[in-house]
Amino acid sequence: MVEKHQLRQFLLFVFTLLIPCFALWTVASGPLAMPAIGFVNTVLTHWYPDLVHALYVDGNHALLMTEFGEQNGQIVPLAGAEYRFGVQVNPRILTYSLPFYTALHFATQKKEYLNSYVLGLLALYPLLTFGLLCLCLKELMVSLGTRFWTSQGFTSPMPT
Amino acid sequence: MARFIVIFLLVLVVLFTVEMLVPVQQHVIVPFTSMLAHLSAAMILPFDSSVVAYGKVLQFKDTGFAVSIEAGCNGVEATIVLIAAVVAFPASWRARLTAICLGFLAIQVMNLARIISLFYLGNWNMEFFTWIHLYLWPVLIMLDVLIVFIVYLRYLSRHEGLAEAVGG
Numbered sequence: 250m251v252e253k254h255q256l257r258q259f260l261l262f263v264f265t266l267l268i269p270c271f272a273l274w275t276v277a278s279g280p281l282a283m284p285a286i287g288f289v290n291t292v293l294t295h296w297y298p299d300l301v302h303a304l305y306v307d308g309n310h311a312l313l314m315t316e317f318g319e320q321n322g323q324i325v326p327l328a329g330a331e332y333r334f335g336v337q338v339n340p341r342i343l344t345y346s347l348p349f350y351t352a353l354h355f356a357t358q359k360k361e362y363l364n365s366y367v368l369g370l371l372a373l374y375p376l377l378t379f380g381l382l383c384l385c386l387k388e389l390m391v392s393l394g395t396r397f398w399t400s401q402g403f404t405s406p407m408p409t
Numbered sequence: 410m411a412r413f414i415v416i417f418l419l420v421l422v423v424l425f426t427v428e429m430l431v432p433v434q435q436h437v438i439v440p441f442t443s444m445l446a447h448l449s450a451a452m453i454l455p456f457d458s459s460v461v462a463y464g465k466v467l468q469f470k471d472t473g474f475a476v477s478i479e480a481g482c483n484g485v486e487a488t489i490v491l492i493a494a495v496v497a498f499p500a501s502w503r504a505r506l507t508a509i510c511l512g513f514l515a516i517q518v519m520n521l522a523r524i525i526s527l528f529y530l531g532n533w534n535m536e537f538f539t540w541i542h543l544y545l546w547p548v549l550i551m552l553d554v555l556i557v558f559i560v561y562l563r564y565l566s567r568h569e570g571l572a573e574a575v576g577g
Contacts (some may be wrong), residue, residue, distance in 0.1 A: 256556075256559060256560075256563070259559075260556070267548070271544070271545070339543075341543070341544065342543055342544075345544040345547070345548065349548045349551070349552075353555075373424065374502075
């Protein structure tokens with residue numbers, strides 16, 4: 250009976266906490282993603298200096314700017330282009346785990362909350378960062394196509 | 410705990426890899442996703458004659474708004490997470506299979522509610538649709554998985570003895 254009440258209480262707390270947690274996250278999702286964006290920017294610009302110019306925060310999104318240009322909808326070398334080619338990445342599809350984790354954590358009955366919460370965040374951020382790195386690599390592969398593969402010395406698996 | 414995490418991650422990686430294989434996608438995932446679309450349509454059509462369904466697409470006749478139910482919208486990933494958790498936790502195979510079957514049903518009921526609600530939300534407001542589709546429903550589906558797993562653990566503690574199960 251006590252267990253049943255505990256489950257009900259847990260669910261009630263989760264649903265109650267989800268609302269303010271998601272409200273806060275909606276406002277602060279840009280800054281929350283900053284550590285991951287900064288780290289992925291460093292990795293990508295060192296890993297693919299010929300492909301990636303920078304990854305930076307743009308409101309609630311991130312912008313992945315390449316070392317290519319865009320002219321009339323075509324990706325061209327930067328020298329002869331009107332604009333630098335970039336793609337928008339949505340880190341919020343990864344960072345929504347933060348309000349979810351926060352709601353679950355504080356809805357659970359514990360003796361102490363803060364230390365374990367911080368430890369959980371420290372475990373979540375590397376996963377977020379890895380997810381963002383994969384997301385950026387996917388965007389590069391899809392948007393640059395064969396240029397991405399040939400720049401790495403691979404044969405493109407994509408149809409030309 | 411370490412054993413649970415290792416088995417959980419291992420089963421997760423194996424099942425996600427199997428799910429991504431082309432023959433599995435062709436013969437299991439795509440037909441299952443189409444079946445979900447038909448089921449959603451069958452649930453909507455008796456109450457709303459302004460809706461048509463073809464293949465894995467649901468569409469409003471008047472506004473033209475349509476949703477296509479794609480792989481990733483079918484609850485399979487959530488089911489994989491549940492299977493990994495249930496398999497990783499020591500219990501009898503009968504209890505595990507029952508939990509997986511009932512959990513799969515619970516996830517799919519939730520997923521049907523998700524598909525139908527998103528269809529109507531999208532027709533009303535695309536901004537809300539995007540937000541709820543990308544962030545809120547995934548949370549609710551994973552919460553569903555968590556609740557199923559908690560209920561399963563409670564069942565084990567009553568019927569199989571959780572301490573024995575953890576030990577064995």
